Amino acid sequence: MKKTLFIMVSALAVFAASAKEVDGMTTNKVAKTDAEWKAQLSAEQYRVARKKGTERPYTGTYWNHKELGIYSCICCGTDLFLSDTKFDSGCGWPSYFKPVNDQAITEHRDTSASMVRTEVLCSKCDAHLGHVFPDGPPPTGLRYCINSASIRFRKADAPPANHEDGSQ
Numbered sequence: 001m002k003k004t005l006f007i008m009v010s011a012l013a014v015f016a017a018s019a020k021e022v023d024g025m026t027t028n029k030v031a032k033t034d035a036e037w038k039a040q041l042s043a044e045q046y047r048v049a050r051k052k053g054t055e056r057p058y059t060g061t062y063w064n065h066k067e068l069g070i071y072s073c074i075c076c077g078t079d080l081f082l083s084d085t086k087f088d089s090g091c092g093w094p095s096y097f098k099p100v101n102d103q104a105i106t107e108h109r110d111t112s113a114s115m116v117r118t119e120v121l122c123s124k125c126d127a128h129l130g131h132v133f134p135d136g137p138p139p140t141g142l143r144y145c146i147n148s149a150s151i152r153f154r155k156a157d158a159p160p161a162n163h164e165d166g167s168q
């Protein structure tokens with residue numbers, strides 16, 4: 001009986017912790033007007049990141065980029081992907097097998113263009129990043145197919161502090 005109670009209390013604690021986290025993220029959202037985004041971004045970055053556009057394959061800055069570092073959101077600067085999860089997918093867009101952590105991105109079902117796909121967005125500012133497909137390499141089997149226009153690279157020798165899921 002005592003054990004059951006302990007499990008129940010633990011479950012409640014976990015639930016409360018995750019609810020708090022979601023709440024905290026909502027209040028930390030970056031929200032700007034269209035005019036503000038337009039002023040901040042290039043025409044191509046605005047079209048892709050704020051209007052759910054797609055850059056032409058093999059034309060972006062990062063599809064064949066191999067330096068060690070971190071890719072962050074072009075709109076709000078949140079770290080999204082690490083170079084050690086980037087792989088050569090041959091699809092013409094930068095491809096990663098996982099995001100820097102589960103909180104950084106949000107996934108939405110996307111039924112546009114007569115396809116059912118999973119759209120990937122920045123959790124903090126809702127920038128459109130690209131799509132995730134189930135044809136990636138191990139360990140996740142996922143391919144995060146991301147527009148160069150939605151991200152910015154910076155060099156880093158060591159993984160950033162928010163690489164926190166401990167799976168590496």
Ligand SMILES: [Zn+2]
Pocket residue numbers: 073074075076077078122123124125126127
């Ligand atoms: Zn963002």
